[in-house]
Amino acid sequence: MTGTGTDLADPRLRALQQYVRAEAPALRAAARELDRHPDGSTLYPKTALLDRLATLQIPREYAPDPLILDGEEFHLLSATERVVFHEEAAAHGDASLLLAAPGSLTAGMLVASLGDGAQQERFFTSLQSSPTWTFLAMTEPQGGSDATALRTTLEAAPDGEGFLLNGTKRFIGNAHRARTGVVTVRTGPGPLGIRCALVDTAAPGFTASPLATLGMRGVLGSMAFEQVRVPAEDLLGSHLPPTRRGMWGWLHSFNLLRCVAAALAVGLARATHDYLAGHVAPARLGPLAARIHRVRALTHEAARAVDADPATAVLPAAAKTAAASLAEAVTAGALELLGPGARLDHPLLDKWARDAHGFDPMEGTAHIQALTVFPSLQR
Ligand SMILES: Cc1cc2nc3c(=O)[nH]c(=O)nc-3n(C[C@H](O)[C@H](O)[C@H](O)COP(=O)(O)OP(=O)(O)OC[C@H]3O[C@@H](n4cnc5c(N)ncnc54)[C@H](O)[C@@H]3O)c2cc1C
Structure with a gap:
């Protein structure tokens, strides 16, 4: 028993809890550093626990290097394991540093549910071989609660080479650090016209900047897309029935x-x-x-x-x-x-x-x- 964090009864979850509890205190100093320099002048303070997290939460078939504790493999895919990890890391480390951490938490879930085999393989193997930040960009400057009111558009490019992306997003976790991520877009009218696309932040026309906030400093950014070219193979969900693509x-x-x-x-x-x-x-x-x-x-x-x-x-x-x-x-x-x-x-x-x-x-x-x-x- 540690403070309000009763040791978990399940031995597997308890092993995870104890591992995180031992590693998390190093997050405190790193979090204070990010709080002092949220604008990216200190890009991101490294810690062993968050380096390890960066290659977890990835489907088993693309994750050859799971966390091993007491002989058991952890991929951190279930809600229960993710809750134990994040709660313990916030209790002994820092919650907002976890939100600014490299890895695939939000974007990875969308790619896992909407991506075809080739898209998943491309996204997850790249994260495994070269860990980085990712983002899921839904919220727009005019409001985020109604996700169906989005204005960012993805339209067929006039030259027939994929699509062109135009619009803006706001309050996006790791917008200014990520190499890749998922953007929600409108491809046509109505609910079936809402889709998701993989976007490479190095593409011409993509810009992102950190957002100044009072709390959770250094976590959020804004992004703008001006005629950003998105290859056809980066539109997620095309292999699914129309009602399940967005x-x-x-x-x-x-x-x-x-x-x-x-x-x-x-x-x-x-x-x-x-x-x-x-x-x-x-x-x-x-x-x-x-x-x-x-x-x-x-x-x-x-x-x-x-x-x-x-x-x-x-x-x-x-x-x-x-x-x-x-x-x-x-x-x-x-x-x-x-x-x-x-x-x-x-x-x-x-x-x-x-x-x-x-x-x-x-x-x-x-x-x-x-x-x-x-x-x-x-x-
Ligand atoms: C730390 C943090 C991390 C975030 N990370 C991401 C991210 O990674 N990606 C991303 O896309 N977004 C992210 N967001 C944005 C977040 O999803 C939005 O802030 C949220 O959806 C609310 O949108 P909004 O701020 O535009 O408020 P609005 O939608 O403009 O709402 C304004 C107010 O109106 C109320 N309201 C709106 N609609 C209704 C309704 N129908 N009934 C009653 N009240 C209503 C809301 O409760 C709110 O009080 C993050 C935000 C924070 C703070």
Whole structure:
């Protein structure tokens, strides 16, 4: 037992938890460095744990080098394993550094669900042989909650050589660092006209820049596409029936991604609680610990539900909402408990309190999650 992070009962998951717990403390100094230099002047501070993460979360057939612990292989593909990894890394390291980490988390899920064999092989083998940052670009400057209102277009090139991409995206994780990623685009009218394309950031007409934010600094960027040429083989989903080429492919991915976002927020709340334990009387922490335990249990339940049925939407939406609100409440409560001047005297808490506000918009705001959760409560 460590603070609010009870050792897991399952021996396989406990081995993963203990591995991450031992490696994660190195993330703290790296995260402070990124918080101080978010504009890319320090491109990204390296740590052994995140270097290892960069070649995990990749389908088994393209991942010859899994993590091996106690003789067991970990590819970090299930929601449960991803939740354990991310929660523990945030609890003993730093949540926002994980969001700025190289690897395939979000883009990889879309390529795995929408890519044909050749697209998957190209994307994942390139990430294995030369690990890098990737992105999933959906949100646009006029709003991200309604993903169907996107304006970025992908049109057949007049010379018949593939497509031309035009538009802008905003609030995109690792936009300014990535070598490749997935962009949601409109190829025609209506819901069937929404598709996803692989985009190479070295292509002429692609520009990206870091976004200045108060919390989760160094994570987000904006991108613009001006007549960016996209080869025909980089449009995802063409081998699938028309109804499954676009939104259907990402809907299931979001159930898992919401569990991961919830795990990061729970981890941040745990980190805050454990930090406070060194500064205030244990009796004052009881209510905080109880709330963290409840939301943590909900997050693990949501992950198990997604592993049993990837279409499970209600529990991940509820867990993500509860965890985002938990992270905000625990960090604000910590600053209050430590009294006036706490932000100056405890810079780590100041950082976490700023970071905590990033969880509500990420993977859809609480308002949007409520649209999923409330109908399930009606009888
Ligand atoms: C840390 C972080 C990481 C992110 N990473 C990515 C990423 O990698 N890729 C990506 O594409 N995006 C990413 N985002 C963007 C995120 O998905 C959007 O911020 C989110 O979808 C909300 O969109 P918006 O900010 O444009 O708000 P808007 O959609 O403009 O919404 C504004 C307000 O209106 C409310 N609202 C909107 N529609 C409704 C409705 N129907 N009912 C009730 N209320 C409503 C919202 O809750 C919100 O309060 C990230 C955001 C953060 C903070």
